[in-house]
Amino acid sequence: MELSAPSAAPSASPRCEERLSECGIRPTAQRVRIAGLLLSAPQHLSAEQILASLRAAGARVSKATVYNTLNLFAAHGLIRQLSVDGSRAWFDSNVEPHYHFHDLESGALIDVPVPAVAFSRLPSPPPGTEVAGIDLVIRLRKKM
Numbered sequence: 001m002e003l004s005a006p007s008a009a010p011s012a013s014p015r016c017e018e019r020l021s022e023c024g025i026r027p028t029a030q031r032v033r034i035a036g037l038l039l040s041a042p043q044h045l046s047a048e049q050i051l052a053s054l055r056a057a058g059a060r061v062s063k064a065t066v067y068n069t070l071n072l073f074a075a076h077g078l079i080r081q082l083s084v085d086g087s088r089a090w091f092d093s094n095v096e097p098h099y100h101f102h103d104l105e106s107g108a109l110i111d112v113p114v115p116a117v118a119f120s121r122l123p124s125p126p127p128g129t130e131v132a133g134i135d136l137v138i139r140l141r142k143k144m
């Protein structure tokens with residue numbers, strides 16, 4: 001599978017710094033750089049793709065730093081972590097509520113707007129709990 005590299009040289013824009021600060025994240029140079037890469041467009045990127053892009057752009061950054069930064073961003077609501085297939089973590093720059101198509105062949109994730117889906121029945125949550133959110137991944141394959 002060919003991984004398309006996201007825009008290679010993100011500029012450390014003041015807007016990214018602002019968004020980090022708004023989410024309660026101290027905007028270090030490395031965090032601003034990683035945020036700039038992810039937030040440059042509505043997109044879904046794996047940690048591996050982000051690491052590859054940063055290194056291609058000449059950044060000396062460890063895998064652990066990228067993972068820790070992405071987890072920090074997700075914990076603060078700057079980005080959303082997606083559980084798609086268990087084999088890798090995907091990060092979504094769109095934190096508005098939405099669902100996903102997942103193309104099994106290409107690995108691509110495609111946004112599905114909430115109004116496009118209707119749930120006719122859901123189980124009652126266990127006593128003492130309430131539904132905090134619903135994830136929906138619709139897996140796609142080529143028509144047989």
Ligand SMILES: [Zn+2]
Nearest residue numbers: 092094100111
């Ligand atoms: Zn999405």
